[in-house]
Amino acid sequence: MHEIISRSYKFWNYVPSLPAAVIFMLIFMILTGLHSWKLFTMRTWFCISFTLGGLFEILGYIGRCVSHGNTTGMGPYILANIFILLGPTLFAASIYMTLGRLIRRIGGEHLSVIRVSRLTxxxxxxxxxxxxVQGNSSSLSVLGYTTWAKVAVIAGLAIQLISFSIFWLTAIIFEKRxxxxxxxxxLLPGMPWKKSLNMLYAVSALIIIRSVFRIIEYVLGNDGYPLSHEWTLYIFDSAPMAIVMVIFFIWYPSDIKPTKDLEGSMPLATSYSEV
Structure with missing residues (x-):
């Protein structure tokens, strides 16, 4: 009996909750559907990575659903962990591009602490x-390099945390200027730049909180409280990321039209810059 229990918890310290996984899978399906509708109706192609982040979340919670009945399966475990881990990284790409377009939209290039052509x-x-870095953690884990996989996740999250902190500081300085x-x-009537900045602050704060939680989770390891108690994931990751998608949808940056100067566009998404 002891051997059976040990084998049952090869990848998980608990049996993933099926109701919780299904609920968040459905939440992210609805939100991703809404963002897809916005993306195509508003033609905001710079937000495509945000929508893909929602798809990643869906795949991650599908993995958790499957893992409920298969706690020894490596495939569902990797699916659940890597896609939920990487979803916010895709959210971040669109959030970064929104600030660059906002600054250009209101002619504030000279007020940015980082040259706008380099900012995004x-x-x-x-x-x-x-x-x-975070994506490579799954391959390292599969190959048995669990320590290096843990280091990769922490390093990737630290990069994300530092980037968002600098991004937040850049936005605050720009707003003051x-x-x-x-x-x-x-000063044009109806120009929503303050609303857009507040939206960026809110979603950035939630992703920063989530990144701090994830770093703590991986530093403490498998025997730590976060990885041993499922509720922490839903409170500090799942719910905040769902709220990020809700906030971004309500205050969607559709009024921020890109200019002809595409220097500040993301090199990997230049093709999405035309509206």
């Missing part, structure tokens, strides 16, 4: 690096 590239390439020296475009 800087943050998004940091995001790409975070994505690659634009308030002191408003541009003619920023």
């Amino acid at each position: 590239k800087t943050f998004v390439w940091g995001d790409v690096l975070s994505f690659i 634009i308030n002191r020296s408003p541009t003619p475009e920023s």
Whole structure:
């Protein structure tokens, strides 16, 4: 009996809750559907990575659903962990691009602490690096290099945390400067730049909280409280990321039209820059 129980918990310290996984799978399906509708009706192609992040979340919770009845299966475990881990990285790419387009939209390039032609590239390439580092953790885990897999996840999350912290500081400095020296475009009636900035602050804060939780989770390891108690994932990761999708949808950056100058566009998404 002891041997059977040990084998049952080869990959999990608990049996993943099927109701919780199904609920969040459905939540992310609905939200991803809504974002897909916005993406195609508003033609905001720079938000495509955000929508893909929702798809990643769906795949992750499908993995948790399957793992409920198969706690010894490596495939469902990897599916659940890697896609839930990487979803917010794709959210981040669109969030970074939104700030660059916002600054251009209100003619505030001269007020940005980082040159706008480099701003989006800087943050998004940091995001790409975070994505690659975290993504490689699954292959390292499969090959048996669990320690290195853990290091890769922590390093990737740390990159994401640093990037968002700098991003947040950049946005705050820009807001202070634009308030002191408003541009003619920023004073136009109906220009939603303050609303968009507040939206960026909110979603960034939630992703930062989630990244801190994930770092703590992996530092403490399999014997730590977070990886031994499923509720922590849903409170500090699942729910915040669902709220991120809700906030981004309600205050969707559809009014931020890209200009002809595409230098600040993400190199991997230049083809999405035309509206």
